[in-house]
Amino acid sequence: MxxxxxxxxxxxxxxxxxxxxxxxxxxxxxxxxxxxxxxxxxxxxxxxxxxxxxxxxxxxxxxxxxKNKEGLFLAVLEDAYRGIREAESKLDLDALGPIEAIRKLVEFSWSYYLAHPEFVTLINSENLHRARHLEKSTLIRDINSPLIDTLGKILEKGRSQGVFRGGVDPLQLYISIVGLTYFYLSNQHTLSLVFGRNLMATKALNERLSHVVEYTLGYLVRE
Known part of the structure; x- marks a missing residue:
């Protein structure tokens, strides 16, 4: 040449x-x-x-x-899930002891939803549509499954060390963590109004995080 x-x-x-x-x-x-x-x-x-x-x-x-608005909405959903999963992967949970790994995952989930309210409202929107956009995704299960695999390894490590109880389903546990964190933030306005308390005040947010961590570990840790 x-x-x-x-x-x-x-x-x-x-x-x-x-x-x-x-x-x-x-x-x-x-x-x-x-x-x-x-x-x-x-x-x-x-x-x-x-x-x-x-x-x-x-x-x-x-x-x-x-292609169209439906295609764009699906791409946004996939990108949003990819974003939280990539951030979770950087926690390096495998390198931590089981208790610290669970604590870190709970704290991360709480902090992520708090810092990304657009993620919460986006998922709420897709639930209103009964996941009819996400069901067309060929990527969503591959995006989310690594976290459940990692959580399963953490639970098994804790069980083998005599720290955690056995028989815990990692998917059920993760859904519980999400429920304890996501629900509070996605319903902050109605909950604050109904109970007459500003649940987004700094003190209330810190109390909620401490409660969720203690609640989760209280279920997992063997006495």
Whole structure:
């Protein structure tokens, strides 16, 4: 290959990489804007025009990458689940003792939902639709199953060390952790009003986290 051909080939590779990066940035901008829109106005109330304006892109690009609003909503859901699972994977729970691993997982779940209210409202929205978008996903089970596998290993480690009780289903345990954290935050307005107490005050939030940790470990730890 001549020097001129090498230069041309290098320019072509650079051009392809540049287009790929631009495509990734565009898709990321669309997903970020769509997440906020769907979390604010739900699936039915969200318009693609508003998402395009927020992402500062031509609306036709949404159709190009995601086909339609249903396809975009599914992509946002998958991306949201992928985000929390990737963050959980960085906890390195396998390297911790069983009690500390459970404590860290509970604290993480609480902190993540608290820091990402858009995730909570997005999942609430999909539940209103009876998961009809997620049921079309070919990725969602693969995204979520590693956490349950990890939790199962933690429970078995705790059982073999004589720390945890046996016979605990990791899926049931995780659903319980989610219920104890997610429900409080997703129902914060009604609960605060009904019981006449600001459940989002710093003191109340700290009390809730301590309660959930103690409640979960109280169930698992052998006396």
């Amino acid at each position: 001549t020097s001129l051909n090498k230069v041309a080939a290098g320019m072509e590779v650079t051009s392809v990489e540049s287009r790929s990066r631009n495509a990734e940035r565009t898709q990321r901008a669309i997903l970020d804007a769509a997440l906020q829109a769907f979390a604010t106005t739900g699936f039915a109330g969200t318009r693609l025009d508003h998402i395009a304006d927020a992402a500062k892109i031509d609306k036709r690009l949404i159709y190009y990458y995601f």
